Amino acid sequence: MPRATVDITPAGQRPDEDPSLAVRNNGGVEPSTGPAPSGRREALLVLSFGGPEGHDDVMPFLENVTRGRGIPRERLEEVAEHYHHFGGVSPINDQNKALIAAIEKELAAAGIDLPVYWGNRNWAPYVEDTWAQMAADGIEHVYVFATSAYASFSGCRQYHEDIARARAATTSPTRPGGPTAEKLPHYFDTPGFVQANADALAAALASLPEAVRGTARLVATAHSIPNAMSAVAGPDGGAYEAELLAAAERVVAEAAPGATFDLVWQSRSGPPSVPWLEPDVNDHLRALAAGGETAVVLFPVGFISDHLEVIWDLDNEAKETAEEVGLAFARAATAGTHLAFVESIRMLLQERRAGGLPRLGTNCPASCCFVAPRPRPAA
Ligand SMILES: CC1=C(CCC(=O)O)c2cc3nc(cc4[nH]c(cc5[nH]c(cc1n2)c(C)c5CCC(=O)O)c(CCC(=O)O)c4C)C(CCC(=O)O)=C3C
Numbered sequence: 136m137p138r139a140t141v142d143i144t145p146a147g148q149r150p151d152e153d154p155s156l157a158v159r160n161n162g163g164v165e166p167s168t169g170p171a172p173s174g175r176r177e178a179l180l181v182l183s184f185g186g187p188e189g190h191d192d193v194m195p196f197l198e199n200v201t202r203g204r205g206i207p208r209e210r211l212e213e214v215a216e217h218y219h220h221f222g223g224v225s226p227i228n229d230q231n232k233a234l235i236a237a238i239e240k241e242l243a244a245a246g247i248d249l250p251v252y253w254g255n256r257n258w259a260p261y262v263e264d265t266w267a268q269m270a271a272d273g274i275e276h277v278y279v280f281a282t283s284a285y286a287s288f289s290g291c292r293q294y295h296e297d298i299a300r301a302r303a304a305t306t307s308p309t310r311p312g313g314p315t316a317e318k319l320p321h322y323f324d325t326p327g328f329v330q331a332n333a334d335a336l337a338a339a340l341a342s343l344p345e346a347v348r349g350t351a352r353l354v355a356t357a358h359s360i361p362n363a364m365s366a367v368a369g370p371d372g373g374a375y376e377a378e379l380l381a382a383a384e385r386v387v388a389e390a391a392p393g394a395t396f397d398l399v400w401q402s403r404s405g406p407p408s409v410p411w412l413e414p415d416v417n418d419h420l421r422a423l424a425a426g427g428e429t430a431v432v433l434f435p436v437g438f439i440s441d442h443l444e445v446i447w448d449l450d451n452e453a454k455e456t457a458e459e460v461g462l463a464f465a466r467a468a469t470a471g472t473h474l475a476f477v478e479s480i481r482m483l484l485q486e487r488r489a490g491g492l493p494r495l496g497t498n499c500p501a502s503c504c505f506v507a508p509r510p511r512p513a514a
């Protein structure tokens with residue numbers, strides 16, 4: 136059954152304070168399925184993860200990311216080292232700026248006069264500040280493009296919660312909560328996202344030595360998540376894995392018709408006692424080599440840009456593993472600012488502005504992707 140996107144939590148309520156909202160991210164607001172009222176001042180918000188801009192930002196950033204989520208201190212220190220290798224600067228911020236510039240260009244070329252804003256969950260520009268700015272600019276309604284293409288708490292619902300928090304913090308007397316909002320649906324299977332990933336996979340394959348190109352094993356990667364989070368992803372559970380499989384299938388069908396592929400996981404976090412999706416990409420590479428494979432192409436279809444988890448966990452760690460076990464190695468780029476991907480973003484926006492139902496029917500209905508927050512440690 137198709138589902139409509141909905142306005143988010145009413146202003147003044149925080150999902151973590153109101154138990155009824157903890158399991159209902161639409162706040163009980165009626166779905167808005169008609170075309171946008173004419174004259175309404177609208178905007179597009181690119182809502183992302185955020186990342187540090189220098190050495191001193193790294194620990195405060197990691198504390199923002201993991202607050203209340205039970206990630207061991209040793210894991211934080213290890214991940215901090217990854218950031219310090221790059222001067223404490225995550226590439227994700229420049230990548231988001233480049234994406235926004237590409238979207239602005241695409242909208243202008245299509246004659247769509249809509250301002251584009253940027254806000255993050257874990258680092259400046261924080262979404263709360265962006266929301267206040269949009270309210271001050273007189274924006275009445277905002278379409279939210281989250282920089283994750285898939286279902287799951289981390290990739291979807293948590294972005295809904297970010298929006299709710301930003302609205303709760305926006306206390307304009309004339310427009311409490313600032314603009315109303317609707318999150319654009321998951322886009323893992325939009326033609327442009329698939330095309331961008333397929334072009335990158337084909338290029339990575341072509342970069343391998345000719346002798347192994349024909350037999351290289353194709354390996355899709357995505358961020359591991361706890362099994363418990365995976366079980367409740369999407370309206371019927373399991374949607375994170377199902378959507379990743381669907382995306383990878385389409386990418387491979389386009390780039391290397393008839394080839395098979397594996398879907399494996401990277402960047403596991405959390406204590407070892409908690410089960411996360413497996414196998415890990417490094418274990419998988421070892422198993423492939425042990426089974427006689429000679430070459431591998433990784434394609435991180437689970438991410439939309441070459442951020443730190445891609446350039447560290449794949450280009451350093453996984454590449455090193457491949458060298459260790461004697462596998463020729465190539466890594467495909469993520470969608471980034473590929474024109475076809477940017478076109479698909481523009482089309483998603485146009486579809487919603489025209490009042491169409493979301494193409495996919497997977498935009499976080501009331502009860503999906505819910506993961507109980509961990510109790511906060513006593514002060
Ligand atoms: C599904 C998923 C995506 C894809 C969807 C999306 O894009 O939203 C994603 C993206 C990202 N994850 C990122 C960074 C981090 N993720 C962490 C921790 C975690 N990620 C999780 C899942 C995901 N993460 C989970 C279940 C945790 C455990 C804590 C928790 O339950 O929330 C930690 C803490 C340290 C660690 O343990 O790794 C860091 C630093 C960055 C920025 C990279 C950069 O700076 O370039 C990006 C884009």
Ligand SMILES: [Fe+2]
Pocket residue numbers: 358
């Ligand atoms: Fe993450």
